Structure formats: C-alpha cells, structure tokens
Amino acid sequence: METYPIPLVPGPVRVRPEVLAAYGRDFGSADLEEEFFALYAATTARLQRILQTRAPVVVWQGEGMMALWGALKSVLSPGDRVLAVATGVYGYGIGEMAAAAGAEVRTVGLDYDRTIGDLAAVAQAIGEFRPKMITAVHCETPSGTLNPLADLGRLKHEAGVPLFYVDAVSSVGGAPVLPDAWHIDLCLGGSQKCLAALPDTCFLSVSEAAWEAAAQVRYAGYDALLPFRDALARRLFPYTPCWQATSGLHAAAGAVLAEGLEACFARHDAVAAHCRERLAQAGFALFPAPGAVPSPTVTAVRVPENIAWPEWDRRLRRRGLVVGGSYGPLAGKVFRLGHMGTQADRGLVDRALDILEEERRALP
Numbered sequence: 489m490e491t492y493p494i495p496l497v498p499g500p501v502r503v504r505p506e507v508l509a510a511y512g513r514d515f516g517s518a519d520l521e522e523e524f525f526a527l528y529a530a531t532t533a534r535l536q537r538i539l540q541t542r543a544p545v546v547v548w549q550g551e552g553m554m555a556l557w558g559a560l561k562s563v564l565s566p567g568d569r570v571l572a573v574a575t576g577v578y579g580y581g582i583g584e585m586a587a588a589a590g591a592e593v594r595t596v597g598l599d600y601d602r603t604i605g606d607l608a609a610v611a612q613a614i615g616e617f618r619p620k621m622i623t624a625v626h627c628e629t630p631s632g633t634l635n636p637l638a639d640l641g642r643l644k645h646e647a648g649v650p651l652f653y654v655d656a657v658s659s660v661g662g663a664p665v666l667p668d669a670w671h672i673d674l675c676l677g678g679s680q681k682c683l684a685a686l687p688d689t690c691f692l693s694v695s696e697a698a699w700e701a702a703a704q705v706r707y708a709g710y711d712a713l714l715p716f717r718d719a720l721a722r723r724l725f726p727y728t729p730c731w732q733a734t735s736g737l738h739a740a741a742g743a744v745l746a747e748g749l750e751a752c753f754a755r756h757d758a759v760a761a762h763c764r765e766r767l768a769q770a771g772f773a774l775f776p777a778p779g780a781v782p783s784p785t786v787t788a789v790r791v792p793e794n795i796a797w798p799e800w801d802r803r804l805r806r807r808g809l810v811v812g813g814s815y816g817p818l819a820g821k822v823f824r825l826g827h828m829g830t831q832a833d834r835g836l837v838d839r840a841l842d843i844l845e846e847e848r849r850a851l852p
C-alpha cells in the first residue's frame with residue numbers, strides 16, 4: 489500500500505508517535521490487573537478534563553460508530569420519541585439509526601451547508617412531539633461545519649426534555665465541547681480524530697439522567713452502556729478491554745492536556761482560518777453557506793468545475809497529498825481537508841495548499 493507524505497484526511501488522522509509507542513509495550517490480562525483499572529480511571533479522568541465535565545466518562549472498545557449506536561440502543565425503548573436536529577450526513581443518519589433502533593423519530597433539518605441558528609422550528613417540534621431525547625451533531629465532518637449547541641442545550645433544559653445526545657466525534661480535542669454547560673446527557677467522542685490515536689476506542693460522558701434511562705431500558709449487548717456504570721468499582725468489565733488501546737488513548741488525551749486546552753483550540757482555529765483564507769485566495773469555493781459556522785477541525789471545499797472528483801483525487805495523490813472525499817448527497821461534489829489533531833499544522837496545510845493552488849491553475 490502506498491502512503492502519502494501530506495495526509496489531510498479528516499480522520500483517521502496521522503497518529504501521534506507517543507500513541508504508537510504505547511502499542512509496543514506488553515501488558516498483562518487487562519480485565520484482571522489493578523494496573524489496568526488504574527490506567528482506565530486515569531484515562532477517563534483525562535477525558536473528563538478535556539470535556540470539562542463532572543459527569544463520568546466511559547471508554548469503549550471500537551471506533552466512533554460504536555459510541556453512536558451503543559448510546560442510542562442503551563437509552564431507547566421501542567416507541568420512544570426522538571427529535572433529530574440535522575444539518576448533515578451524521579445528523580440525518582442518527583435519526584435513521586434511532587428509527588432502526590425502534591424509536592419514533594421526527595427530524596428538524598436544514599440543508600447540509602447550514603448550521604443550527606434560529607430554534608423556532610425545534611421549539612415547536614418539542615412542544616408538539618414531546619421527545620424523550622434530542623439528538624444533534626457538533627462538527628458535521630462531511631460538511632465542514634460546527635453547530636453551535638449552547639442555545640439548543642438551554643432549550644432542551646428549559647423544555648424539560650429528558651435527554652440530549654450529541655455526536656462530538658470530530659470536535660472533541662479540537663474545539664470546546666462542554667457537556668455540562670450545554671446540558672448534554674450523552675456526549676460522544678472518538679479516538680481517531682482530534683485526539684490523533686488509532687480508530688479503536690470511543691468514549692462518552694454520561695449524565696445521571698442518561699444512566700437512569702439506561703437502567704430502565706436495560707439494553708443488553710456488546711455495546712450496552714449499563715455494565716459500565718459500576719465496571720470499575722466491581723472490577724468487572726463486560727469484555728476484555730485492550731490494554732494497548734486504552735494506553736494509546738491515555739497518551740493521546742495526555743498530549744492534548746499537556747499542550748493546554750486553550751492553546752490546542754487556538755491552534756485549530758488559526759490553522760483553519762489560514763486554510764480557508766488560502767483556499768479563497770486560490771479561487772476555491774468553500775462548501776458551507778455564508779452565515780454557517782465553519783469547523784475549526786475540517787474544511788469542506790467544492791470540487792473545481794471542469795474536473796470529476798476521482799480525477800482530482802488522483803492528481804492530488806500523485807503529488808503526495810491525500811484529502812477526504814465526501815458522502816451521501818455531497819459525494820463527488822465536495823472534498824475535505826482534515827486539519828485536526830496532528831494535522832492542525834500550518835506547515836502541513838501550507839504544503840497542501842501549494843499543491844492545490846498549482847493543480848487548480850493547471851485545470852482547463
């Protein structure tokens with residue numbers, strides 16, 4: 489397999505060396521050793537600091553989608569009402585996943601190039617539909633947008649909606665994600681985006697209301713949340729956790745905290761702004777609509793006219809640059825630069841932009 493010297497795929501991103509080093513060590517059987525329990529506790533404590541939350545954080549084996557599915561199935565019984573607030577592939581997709589899990593779903597949606605703003609339609613839907621849970625996505629990675637969630641969280645809280653579920657997989661560690669301030673009950677993160685670890689763990693903060701919902705639903709399965717409520721206290725995990733993966737996530741979270749949250753978020757903001765500025769100067773059209781909030785972790789750009797995406801992708805790869813395509817209705821129309829985690833690096837983005845500029849000039 490060929491590898492690319494200029495990786496700008498929006499996850500999995502280039503892995504931190506200190507994370508890779510954690511995989512080279514030998515450990516004992518994770519589910520039996522006190523050292524593992526201490527590592528698990530230290531890892532969740534680091535994630536709590538990154539999320540600035542007092543709620544417990546649970547770490548799961550499996551990449552981001554596992555958190556999305558497991559959290560839904562753990563708190564929903566058939567017929568429960570879910571209001572999906574959607575502005576992109578993941579937001580609409582979570583509504584479909586909740587429906588597949590047996591929920592009755594209503595979606596309040598915007599076009600994929602927009603972000604959440606006026607909440608009148610959401611407020612009306614809450615009043616009519618009385619959902620058990622609202623779902624939303626913080627960073628819509630395929631659209632390169634970041635939904636502001638503070639006001640939606642306040643609305644959920646004031647309206648007495650029991651649960652707020654947020655996919656923050658591609659923003660945790662790259663932008664402030666504040667489950668406590670935003671009244672989020674299930675805040676989902678992944679290892680392979682801004683934390684720059686391998687795609688093998690995911691994590692979620694769990695409010696007391698979410699634990700209570702899980703205790704009522706009593707979902708059983710590999711991705712069930714409830715067994716993690718007292719797994720550490722009982723020294724009883726529902727499966728053997730991967731010591732190396734937990735160690736990798738511990739190192740990744742430690743690197744973010746060692747840089748400092750403010751510095752880390754500022755680095756993402758600065759690189760994103762620089763990336764968008766150079767793209768605009770070079771004549772590229774950004775995907776998010778005017779007025780939508782662009783994400784500090786990923787930039788979505790329209791594929792230039794006069795060339796099809798597969799050929800554009802081939803030309804960039806020939807130069808050593810690999811970017812992300814997009815999904816669903818955006819497939820073939822949008823490509824993405826993932827400047828998150830290790831890739832929120834001005835030098836790396838400049839090398840990519842030099843190539844993008846040249847390749848664009850070479851188009852008919």
Ligand SMILES: *Cc1c(COP(=O)(O)O)cnc(C)c1O
Pocket residue numbers: 499500551552553556578625627628629630655656657658678681687
């Ligand atoms: C990456 C991502 C996920 C998880 O998907 P993976 O299969 O782990 O890549 C979920 N939600 C969002 C918004 C993501 O960007």
